[in-house]
Amino acid sequence: MSNSDILSINDVLTAQRRLAGIAHRTPIHTSQTINEHTNSRVFFKCENFQRTGSFKFRGAYNALAQLSSAQKQQGVLTFSSGNHGQAIALAGKLLNIPTTIVMPDDAPLVKQIATRSYGAEVILYNRQTTNREELARNLSSDRGLSLIPPYDHPHVIAGQGTATLELIQEVGELDLLLVCCGGGGLISGSAIVAKTLLPNVRVIGVEPALADDATRSFYSKTLQTVHNPDTIADGARTPCLGKITFPLVLQYVDDMVTVSEAAIVRTMFFLWERMKIVVEPTGVLAAAALLEGVITASQMRVGIIISGGNVDFTQIMKKYMGENP
Secondary structure, three states, X not given: OOHHHHOOHHHHHHHHHHHOOOOOOOOEEOOHHHHHHHOOEEEEEEHHXXXXXXXXXXXXXXXXXXXXXXXXHHOEEEEOOOHHHHHHHHHHHHHOOOEEEEEEOOOOHHHHHHHHHOOOEEEEEOOOOOOHHHHHHHHHHHHOOEEOOOOXXXXXXXXXXXXXXXXXXXXXXXXXXXXXXXXXXXXXHHHHHHXXXXXXXXXXXXXXXXXXXXXXXXXXXXXXXXXXXXXXXXXXXXXXXXXXXXXXXXXXXOEEEEEOHHHHHHHHHHHHHHHOOOOOOHHHHHHHHHHOOOOOOOOOEEEEEEOEOOOOHHHHHHHHOOOOO
């Protein structure tokens, strides 16, 4: 079976129709300062303004909406560091589906609180001692719940691709598309859309240097893993690309790069200060690659997906500003 048999732009277009009036059509922001700094025209697709504060709502709703009546009545379970968990929880609330979220006990408190506020049962685990996928599989089997993984699912990937679909529908031609990468759901969906609509666009994925499994996988053409990477970009702490996303990345993505922890933090504060938008560490990965000079894009039209804005301000202030900023 080819990758196009698993997923195509038609699946993304169908997802867009399914999400119409439910997911936000998020704004696209520009910055003259950034354009001058990079000598390019940069279009930021701001998924930090999406429901639940990240692009994850798109894929979560698209997946849950396609479950059978029996599956919806029984309920769903997922594992997530936070954003996918929140998205599943809200999608479940909207569709009247009971939700259970397996979440690391060190996930940002803001994400834990938000997930519970949507009515989900949250089960915490220790990342150092527990395999979350195994725990989730056992729980879903014991309880008879449908397991909706955070990225390695065709309906999830199709939903995530709608962010880039909206970007291209609004701004037209792009020379370069930069997308953050954790488990590969967002970049897979984005790359399918971009390469189908704009065959000459270059699609580049961006990871934290401390969680570079996808970059190593891309260059080695062999699936690489990372164990509990200590990166501030908690949404990119995934152990590896998935069985679906890995071949999609190899087929549709042109390059993968990494950025340092310092670059992530500098970019996050820069976007807060200059663009006046709240972006979480994972959400600035793609922007960091451009603003820190890892990627140059002179005279190019550049699309950047800002993936989310769920920041634990207490944690950030303690780490970077002292106990009493």
